[in-house]
Amino acid sequence: MNRGGSSPSAAANYLLCTNCRKVLRKDKRIRVSQPLTRGPSAFIPEKEVVQANTVDERTNFLVEEYSTSGRLDNITQVMSLHAQYLESFLRSQFYMLRMDGPLPLPHRHYIAIMAAARHQCSYLINMHVDEFLKTGGIAEWLNGLEYVPQRLKNLNEINKLLAHRPWLITKEHIQKLVKTGENNWSLPELVHAVVLLAHYHALASFVFGSGINPERDPEISNGFRLISVNNFCVCDLANDNSIENASLTGNNFGIVDSLSELEALMDRMKRLREEREDEEASQEEMTTRFEKEKKESLFVVSGDTFHSFPHSDFEDDMIITSDVSRYIEDPGFGYEDFARRGEEHLPTFRAQDYTWENHGFSLVNRLYSDIGHLLDEKFRMVYNLTYNTMATHEGVDTTTLRRALFNYVHCMFGIRYDDYDYGEVNQLLERSLKVYIKTVTCYPERTTKRMYDSYWRQFKHSEKVHVNLLLMEARMQAELLYALRAITRHLT
16 A cells, blocks of 8 residues: 555455445455544543543643653553553653663664564554654665664564563574674663563553554654554454454353442452461462463463464454554564463473562663663552552452452463462453453454453443553563563573
8 A cells, every 4th residue: 555545446446344434455355444533542532531631730741851752642641541650651761762871762763663563553653753753763764674774673583572472582582683793782782672672562552452543643644544443343253353252241250230240359359368368379279270370361262263263364464554564574473372382392481580670670770771760660650559449449459450460461471470379360350351451462453442341341441541551561571571581591
């Protein structure tokens, strides 16, 4: 597709679904994009986000201080539902994009583009194409990877693995990057690049999980459209986009009424607290429960459905408008369940052997000063963020729920906490929520509004945004742990 529109003959190859108005291609009958909806999010009523922004002067100050674009973009508007977290997020993002660091400014934005392209996140690509040019980037590089220096191109493999299967990253990948003669990366440069890649992979999860709409700014017109499907239609079934099935509308507990669902969740949280006080499970039992949860994650519908046909078939059938694929190699490479490994016998990543607090944090800070402190503050902020509310209930301790969300993401990436009882995940996370978590974390570009609406139906939108923040940070931390462990092994 060219940038300036399509010819009449090209237009003849497309048709419009009469029900949902999605554009479909006649020969392959696949979705292209959908009409834009009002407001910063297609999932959240505009008035809820606008109300949060009008009352919070702090948000406007943060945008002036830390936004690289100097404008209140749609991501910031949705995140401003949690102003405390927003400050941590904007400060760390501003540091990695604008403050003193090993990489030149244009390279930072180009790496952000490469990361966002792994998930076809045109929203982020748009934003950073714009920033890349504003910071003096060479316009020719935007034609694709064959136009960039070999050194940047060499990041392809680690970008691909970090985004989809970070457990495959080894010290050999690190050695290849730091020992390639004239195109080699210094360790500080590589750590800066890895932080940017992990940040933008995870931010793509937030963009799709929160239904972030394209900016309505005529200045940002680089020819990209956001590829996301915010509503479901029968045409999707014809297009092999059957992410959801009957299990999405039900859940593990057979509770249809959403009020009952809320009460039942609160009862389970209370019961878990009481059980923990009464007796502790043995280490053997804890290990068994982790393995069980890891295997059960295979059958969460996103993974199950998408493994019924090859990843590459699905990817090849997607039309990526304005050729987002120019920024990546091997577009068919995607997430594969950690528990599904056949030929690779990789051990579970025992979190106690390489923790963020004791290992990752100090390595990052040593090689890329201060970013470790900013990331640590952001991780702690989202993990501890609470208003002690659940839907209409106040004075609720949500610690167990937040921990279950965070640890479930790490479980899907093969990371296990010895001191955590994974039985809690099954108790607290209903099936429709697991479907949503797995999709947002592993295949964010396939998230739908129906998935977002299907879980926790009595909860406020701000609470669901909080879930997305937890998923984003858990994913970023998982990617960093694998990459930093490989760098540590290279150094020892």
